[in-house]
Amino acid sequence: MITDIQPSEFNNPSLEILISAEKLQMRIQELGAQITRDYVGKDLLLVCVLKGACIFLSDLIRNIDLPLSLDFIAVSSYGGASKSSGEVRILKDLDASLKGKDVLVVEDIVDTGLTLNYLLDIFHRREANSVSVVAFLDKPSRRVRQVDVAYIGFEIPNAFVVGYGLDYAERYRNLPFVGVVKTENP
Numbered sequence: 001m002i003t004d005i006q007p008s009e010f011n012n013p014s015l016e017i018l019i020s021a022e023k024l025q026m027r028i029q030e031l032g033a034q035i036t037r038d039y040v041g042k043d044l045l046l047v048c049v050l051k052g053a054c055i056f057l058s059d060l061i062r063n064i065d066l067p068l069s070l071d072f073i074a075v076s077s078y079g080g081a082s083k084s085s086g087e088v089r090i091l092k093d094l095d096a097s098l099k100g101k102d103v104l105v106v107e108d109i110v111d112t113g114l115t116l117n118y119l120l121d122i123f124h125r126r127e128a129n130s131v132s133v134v135a136f137l138d139k140p141s142r143r144v145r146q147v148d149v150a151y152i153g154f155e156i157p158n159a160f161v162v163g164y165g166l167d168y169a170e171r172y173r174n175l176p177f178v179g180v181v182k183t184e185n186p
């Protein structure tokens, strides 16, 4: 007998769908095709910023028709006063050198731009041949630090979004769409 029926995460009434699964998959196909054209003949290394970008990365690379390699970095932003400095703490660094590589940083969302600004700075110092960024989402209205993002999936308004890798207190990463949390206690 089933005694404890959990509400479905996929049909959660406290979520409003902002970007459907179909729409985001179509956009990722376009991004993959564009990256394929731009990186022909290059030594492409995709650097995934954990954890939020892992779902985007896995769909994106299946739409890039080139030889490529992967690496992963995990960061956490410092809270409080130092947040404004854009300093981030590296929780897990890359496994391999970037020397001579054409690095494409894969981000879930660019918000203030502080995290990306910090990462781009350290990646440039590691002697990569080139460093560019692909971001699944962009919230330009919140930008504090200007960053050059070569490929953007979707520009979104200033709302806290979840799903497709993005979390709220570690929940919702498994949603196949992007949603906005409607209630104060999701």
Ligand code: 5GP
Pocket: 052, 077, 107, 108, 109, 110, 111, 112, 113, 114, 115, 116, 159, 160, 161, 162, 166, 167, 168
């Ligand atoms: P930034 O340094 O650009 O302000 O922060 C980027 C990071 O903040 C993202 O990689 C993501 O982890 C988090 N973030 C920013 N906006 C959102 C949002 O709307 N939803 C979620 N889940 N995370 C966000």
